[in-house]
Amino acid sequence: MNRSKSLSYLPVLLLAALSLTACSGPKTGCTLNCGGGGGTATVSLTLAAVPFVPPPGTSILSFAVTINGITLAPANGSPVNIPLNAATYVADLTRLQSDSAFLGQVLANVPAGTYNKITVNVTGAVVTYCTDLGGVVGCDAASVNQVSQTAATMPSTSSFSATLTSGQKTGFQIQFSFANAVTINSTQPQVVSKVDLGAANVLTASALPPTSSSLATGQLDFVEDVTGVVTAASASSVTVKTSSRGSMTAALNQSTFLVSNCVTTNATCAPAVGQFASIDTSLNADGTFTALEYDPIAPTSSDWIEGIVSLTPTVPTQLQIVTNDISLASTGSHIGANLNVGDPVQITLSGVQPFAVDSKGLPVVTTSFKGSSDATTIIPGQTVALHVTAFTAKSGTALAVATVDTVVLRFTRVTGANVSSVANPFFNIQSLPPFFAPAVTYQVQISNATPSTNYDGSPDTSTLSGANVSIRALYFGSSVSPAFSAAKVRKH
Secondary structure, three states: OOOOOOOOOOOOOOOOOOOOOOEOOOOOOEOOOOOOOOOEEEEEEEEEEEOOOOOOOOEEEEEEEEEEEEEEEEOOOOOEEOOEOOOOEEEEOOHHHOOOEEEEEEEEEEEOEEEEEEEEEEEEEEEEEEOOOOOOOOOOOOOOEEEEEOOOEOOEEOOOOEEEOOOOEEEEEEEEEHHHHEEEOOOOOOOEEEEOOOOOOOEEEEEEOOOOEOOOOOEEEEEEEEEEEEEEEOOOEEEEEOOOOOEEEEEOOOOOEEOOEOOOOOOEOOOOOOOEEEEEEEEEOOOOEEEEEEEEEEOOOOOEEEEEEOOOOOOOOEEEEEEEEEEOOOOOOOOOOOOOOOOEEEEEEOOOOOOEEOOOOOOOOOOOOOOOOOHHHOOOOOEEEEEEEEEEOOEOOEOEEEEEEEEEEEEEEEEEEEEEEEEOOEEEEEOOOHHHOOOOEEEEEEOOOOOOOEEEOOOOHHHOOOOOEEEEEEEOOOOOOOOEEEEEEEEO
């Protein structure tokens, strides 16, 4: 049974409603959305990314954006502010090639009427990339670099129009375009020379739910792999607090897939306050969330870094990642404010536990990774979560350094071209970023069991042939078949 089916709609803690004025009467005149018929609507926003058309001209390891505001502009009158889910919201767009992140919402307080623009206030953007000119697995030595846009910019949607009616409950997905925001150097292969979120057509938006997906009726979007500290838990709901995208409360019901054991231990880990955990959810039309899956990773709160492996490890105790997500201990953090999404980090293994795989119930291929304690069994392109026991911030050109005692294989986000050999439960993709070289094709396995693979842009594998897709998947290596086990597939 698909984990997105038969879901409840229990209320969650609502965001503060925004007080707005529609028409102010005959003496002062109508000032906002005149002729909209009166009344208010509920609006939720999610964030996604449109990747380069494969094969990309470079390897983007992280694309971090910091957002502090968002507005929905009507055809007439003043813009409506949409409160963000965090005061300063940081997202890595490389993760949103396949996924959606929850941005914010206004519940039953957006004036009915016609809206023609969404504007996002971005206070900074950092693209971390590398080159691979030799056609081998991993980035070239010393090639991991960053390009930043530090000045505040306010990109707006192009060709957007939506008419909201009284009592309507709806949502929109905002998409950042890699190709329109990032400039690749014309004379230096694979080198990113510029990032500009103020360029034309960087931002688009579309109504939710998607025209085709595996969402159930009444669901707007999948908001998955929300990872952080559990701050509230009961038999009917769980709240996970992230370090940079706010908190999310999701209803639990009989269809929620509960992973029984913490990834890092054999102990039973039912939802409990203080755990480090990940939840997969559906955003419902009324603005609530339903948990599709609850995945406890560790029994207590502590410092964790998640990142993509950039270089081939050559010694058993060392590797290098680029940070894609951060979760800080509730108290006594080693990291604090000294690490940003997109930062490269030199990792030292010390007293490391046997490596684990966070399968979330998906099929797992037997490789040398699971149970190992040797960094040379880890390959570029894999995404790992690391439990940090000591941390030194970056200084000048010196990378940040973290000592870790736990390594967990988690989900890589990647885009590939020209889906072929679709024979459930497998399909092939090709034209991955250069540092995944040298494989020509990669086999992807999907799950039809519980929990099942979720789809965006397609109801299942039936329309994927010939398409470009982004996947969120466990990556086992180009020499392994299947190379990926996919939790999410988004057709472009």
